[in-house]
Amino acid sequence: MNAPVPSPTTLPAWQQLAQLAAAPQPHLRERLAQPGRAALQAAAEGTGIRIDFTRQAFDEAIWSALTTLAREAGVESQRDAMFAGQAINTSEQRAVLHVALRGTPCAKGNAAPWGTVIQGLVQSELNRVCEFADRVRAGDLKSSTGAAFTDVVNIGIGGSDLGPRMAADALAPLCSDSQTGLRVHFVSNPDAWAVYHTLRGLNPTTTLLIVASKTFTTQETMTNATTARRWLDDGGITGTAQSAHLVAITAAPRKSAAAGYPEAHTFTFWDWVGGRYSVWSALGLPLALAIGSTAFREFLAGGQAMDAHFRSAPLAQNLPVILAMSGVWNRNFLNCPTQLLACYPSRLVRFAPFVQQMDMESNGKRVRKDGQPCDSGTGPILWGGLGIDGQHAYFQLLHQGTHRVPVEFIGVDTEDTPLPLAAEHHRVVNLNLRAQSQALAVGRDEAATLQALIAEGRDPEQAAEFVSQRSFPGNVPNSVIWLDALTPHRLGALIALYEHKVFVQAAIWGINAYDQWGVELGKTMAKAMENG
Numbered sequence: 001m002n003a004p005v006p007s008p009t010t011l012p013a014w015q016q017l018a019q020l021a022a023a024p025q026p027h028l029r030e031r032l033a034q035p036g037r038a039a040l041q042a043a044a045e046g047t048g049i050r051i052d053f054t055r056q057a058f059d060e061a062i063w064s065a066l067t068t069l070a071r072e073a074g075v076e077s078q079r080d081a082m083f084a085g086q087a088i089n090t091s092e093q094r095a096v097l098h099v100a101l102r103g104t105p106c107a108k109g110n111a112a113p114w115g116t117v118i119q120g121l122v123q124s125e126l127n128r129v130c131e132f133a134d135r136v137r138a139g140d141l142k143s144s145t146g147a148a149f150t151d152v153v154n155i156g157i158g159g160s161d162l163g164p165r166m167a168a169d170a171l172a173p174l175c176s177d178s179q180t181g182l183r184v185h186f187v188s189n190p191d192a193w194a195v196y197h198t199l200r201g202l203n204p205t206t207t208l209l210i211v212a213s214k215t216f217t218t219q220e221t222m223t224n225a226t227t228a229r230r231w232l233d234d235g236g237i238t239g240t241a242q243s244a245h246l247v248a249i250t251a252a253p254r255k256s257a258a259a260g261y262p263e264a265h266t267f268t269f270w271d272w273v274g275g276r277y278s279v280w281s282a283l284g285l286p287l288a289l290a291i292g293s294t295a296f297r298e299f300l301a302g303g304q305a306m307d308a309h310f311r312s313a314p315l316a317q318n319l320p321v322i323l324a325m326s327g328v329w330n331r332n333f334l335n336c337p338t339q340l341l342a343c344y345p346s347r348l349v350r351f352a353p354f355v356q357q358m359d360m361e362s363n364g365k366r367v368r369k370d371g372q373p374c375d376s377g378t379g380p381i382l383w384g385g386l387g388i389d390g391q392h393a394y395f396q397l398l399h400q401g402t403h404r405v406p407v408e409f410i411g412v413d414t415e416d417t418p419l420p421l422a423a424e425h426h427r428v429v430n431l432n433l434r435a436q437s438q439a440l441a442v443g444r445d446e447a448a449t450l451q452a453l454i455a456e457g458r459d460p461e462q463a464a465e466f467v468s469q470r471s472f473p474g475n476v477p478n479s480v481i482w483l484d485a486l487t488p489h490r491l492g493a494l495i496a497l498y499e500h501k502v503f504v505q506a507a508i509w510g511i512n513a514y515d516q517w518g519v520e521l522g523k524t525m526a527k528a529m530e531n532g
């Protein structure tokens, strides 16, 4: 029997927020001019991350009610239940312990909240992953022909692809010890072109194939794996020699063993790690191969630093809570169905698709944990990409379209690209980020537009004719997430920030963020069609 989960709409703070939302809302232009606005900023110590949420469409009274809602919904006790390893994934009766993969977020000597057994499993598999990655990178672990590996191909999809691929794109270019010449490639799509295009330039005698699948049954991944192994065969790497080229990462090691993947090259994780939360587990092996074990451990430590902040910071200063509750206000009280993620560092090119899976597969739910239908909106439609490119594409709709799209901007303070004019590039990028954040918030009304046109030398009568086309309503809620640098540690903290944001929103809505039954129907139908 599912324990009853109260609808958030019955909570006093929700009702208070509904009343606050029903009152006339000042324009963000006016809100920004109000005193005390600077209080809507917060930083997480030890993570290098701070959030400027001064451009969210609420004032201190609304913010206070939002934090009260988080308290009334039991965010803190639900958080503690997750860290204690309780089976909070109720539909599958599983704990949710990706946090355990990052290490213990408490003082040295204190036991991990999830217990020593899990701690031991995690440490020993992490050590295996790190050792393996370093041996391949150093050329100590040889291919079947005795050569060092030059290329790694990770075959996986969804959570077995998006995280490591995103992080490798973000970090490999600037990890100074990653100049080993080892190239890490990713194939997810089972369209033949994707795997052909990746393999055709590679030498099978120096290529390591990783097949990453939590279940080791995913049809797309198995189809690509079959072709890649056939490619090894065709390249003369056959029979037992092939073992040196094969790696499996899975929570179902019996299945990978049955498919011929050698035990010594099989890395495991557990059913209490959801696929979309698994970049910290053995599934991070391609990332460790791309950046080295030292940087990979820094990445984990960044996640752990955000865990420590999430567990200890007061709700009003707690970064995951800030992102989550801003989102709840926008989604449930301002009725904005979507959320844009605009990343300004180009190394974060795959961050939005990664968060898209994490958020939409987690909180795309329509019933609460007790099976009762949700009577409020749940997870938003999350979309986005690189902010600067977006400015020259879809930002027009944000400024003058008929949708109100809240935005989360992500920027970095420092730039270390080895280019003589890198500082100038960085200045241009951050200038644009700041300008967009402000322009979307304040807009430009018709009177100010008319003045601007006249100042440009336009005839006032002519200017008045097209003043409406040249005006901007603004009032678009947005926050800026600033990283002091885009290092492995900071990226780890950023990912954990989003994981906990998703957690907090699920806690508010009373839904289970850790199952994904919605993806099953299409799979089942494909199977039924296949079987005629």
Ligand SMILES: O=P(O)(O)OC[C@H]1O[C@H](O)[C@H](O)[C@@H](O)[C@@H]1O
Binding pocket: 157, 158, 159, 160, 212, 213, 214, 215, 216, 217, 218, 221, 275, 276, 361, 516, 519
């Ligand atoms: O890692 P696998 O078992 O191959 O699963 C890969 C992906 O496929 C599924 O459809 C799920 O929706 C994802 O959550 C998962 O990450």
